[in-house]
Amino acid sequence: MHLLNLGILAHVDAGKTSLTERLLHTAGVIDEIGSVDDGSTRTDTLALERQRGITIKSAVVSFPLDGVTVNLIDTPGHPDFIAEVERVLGVLDGAVLVVSAVEGVQAQTRVLMRTLRRLRIPTLVFVNKIDRRGAQDEAVLRSMARRLTRSVVPMGRAAGLGTRDARFVPGLGQAALDVLADHDDELLSAYVENVENAENAVSSDRLRAALAERTRQALVHPVYFGSAITGAGVPELITGIERLLPPAGGDPDGPLSGTVFKVERGPVGEKVAYARIFSGTLRTRDRILFGAGPEEGKVTAVSVFDHGTDAREEGVAAGRIARLWGLGGIRTGDKIWGSPRAGAAEGGGVPSAAYEHHFAPPTLETVVVPGRDVDRRSLHVALTQLAEQDPLIDVRHDAVRREASVSLYGEVQKEVIQATLADEYGLDVTFRETTTICVERPAGTGTAVEYNKRDPNPFLATVGLRVDPAPVGSGVDFRLEVELGAMPYAFFKAVEDTVRETLDQGLHGWRVTDCAVTMTHSGYSPRQSHAHQGFDKSMSSTGADFRGLTPLVLVEALRRAGTRVYEPMHRFRLEAPADTLGALLPVLARLGAVPQTTATHGSGCVLEGVVPAARVHALEQRLPGLTRGEGELESAFDHYAAVTRGTVPQRPRTDHNPLNRKEYLLNVTHRVGG
Structure with a gap:
């Protein structure tokens, strides 16, 4: 069988x-x-x-x-x-x-x-x-x-x-x-x-x-x-x-490889991961690697689905789906594979991609408004757990305004999040008006550098960065133009991680994408040994120095490059009676929709084109009245288009705001730089 x-x-x-x-x-x-x-x-x-x-x-x-x-x-x-x-x-x-x-x-x-x-x-x-x-x-x-x-x-x-x-x-x-x-x-x-x-x-x-x-x-x-x-x-x-239909494949004796497609919380709050095993056999008490980090964890229990239920087993072989316990840091979409020793010995290696999206990311977001008696810390924990289960629900916590926002696919999802917070966590929340999520892309090339022990740099680090535009859809690429051995690897890693984190909020507050960030300068202060005092830690660089300086250098490079804001556009297909076309076209124009093809089939017509994601809901509401209730609309995210009309949309910042050097240094170092 x-x-x-x-x-x-x-x-x-x-x-x-x-x-x-x-x-x-x-x-x-x-x-x-x-x-x-x-x-x-x-x-x-x-x-x-x-x-x-x-x-x-x-x-x-x-x-x-x-x-x-x-x-x-x-x-x-x-x-x-x-x-x-x-x-x-x-x-x-x-x-x-x-x-x-x-x-x-x-x-x-x-x-x-x-x-x-x-x-x-x-x-x-x-x-x-x-x-x-x-x-x-x-x-x-x-x-x-x-x-x-x-x-x-x-x-x-x-x-x-x-x-x-x-x-x-x-x-x-x-x-x-x-x-x-x-x-x-x-x-x-x-x-x-x-x-x-x-x-x-x-x-x-x-x-x-x-x-x-x-x-x-x-x-x-x-x-x-x-x-x-x-x-x-x-x-x-x-x-x-x-x-x-084809049977499940995979070699149970091969190197371990699998994918986590769902994470839920057990009766006492423990994480339970649902995983498909593609190769090898995973057993209770095995140590495995997972995620992009990667992290290492020990599987404490395994259950396998069978005859309408799931039962505890000692292991799960290739081709099967199982529930796994013990992996505290696991997230939906993580790849799993064997331990470092097993991977090297058996050729397990690291899976090629942490997770590939087959559908477009959410293009809407809303701010969560806690009720009068809601503990904000409890709300923070609850939203974080929801994001663990659904990595496409991006939760942004604004420490300054003490607010949290979540990304969405639509209004029904917002209602479900509200009900989930009430039913499972006992938290009463409402939401502000839903808004559209834009992105930023570099308009040109920009460079910036700050040197160790040179004013106005208060950090014991040298960081130089260049920002270049990259092809649409390429994401963020971090590169080095300095020797990897020029300073400890941990410092390079601190710079790269901070670059990616900082790019979550560009000059207008939107995520910056489709760019290459190159580290052009590096330097640090090594520990100095003194005969009677040992090492003077106050005069040696730490990862915190590089994490603190990188946002200042990066936003300056972005300023010099400039960024453009792009709004999400949906591809739409609209079927309606042909005699309603005269009423439809002016409304589509007012909503910023651009019909690209129009075809008539007997008494009906089909329009296809693009419309700003922010206008889709308004189009859905207007359609029944314009088409005697006979219109059918389907839409899906297609691409991002530059905002060329009206005011460029801004998004409130949730970080320490490296765009304002004085404010940033007060928050990060509790002192003011030049």
């Missing part, structure tokens, strides 16, 4: 949690099917999930099929929780994308399929709710071929649509052969030679073999119709999961 780590993905309310319940019931893991409306589902365990009827956190449950043990991961469907989906994608062997037969292809469906295809994750499609009034099959297939991918292979047809007796009738027909022939030369030859009788020219065994091969290569996507509520089509979907 092989393993399969399977993700269930969908637009919100398409029925993916209901499908999870049906799969667990069919596999014999649960006796009764839970209800999303009643809050009785197995995977929606948070009180807030049960109250709202939506999935907020990913959940893992295991069940056996005839030839495969499935670790099924139920993911959120609401776009505000896309970060949860992102973390799951990196640990999947295959996926089931759920589409509603009533609503059809929705905005989030398109986002998910684009990502699944880009990552080449083998994916089956389950068209759910065929028993509901308004359900369609052929129209949904056409919509999927037009808006998702042409490579959808219907595995049969739906009968009795829109009734309680709706069912799935399996069978590969001409449409399957048409799609598969595009990806298989042998089938294409048979197809071309027997155009009039192509179905009979290819045996069903040959067709199914080609289907399995191309599905596992993520080139085609089999489509099943059914209902998670009635169970229609689910047995056929299970057969597809067993036969068409």
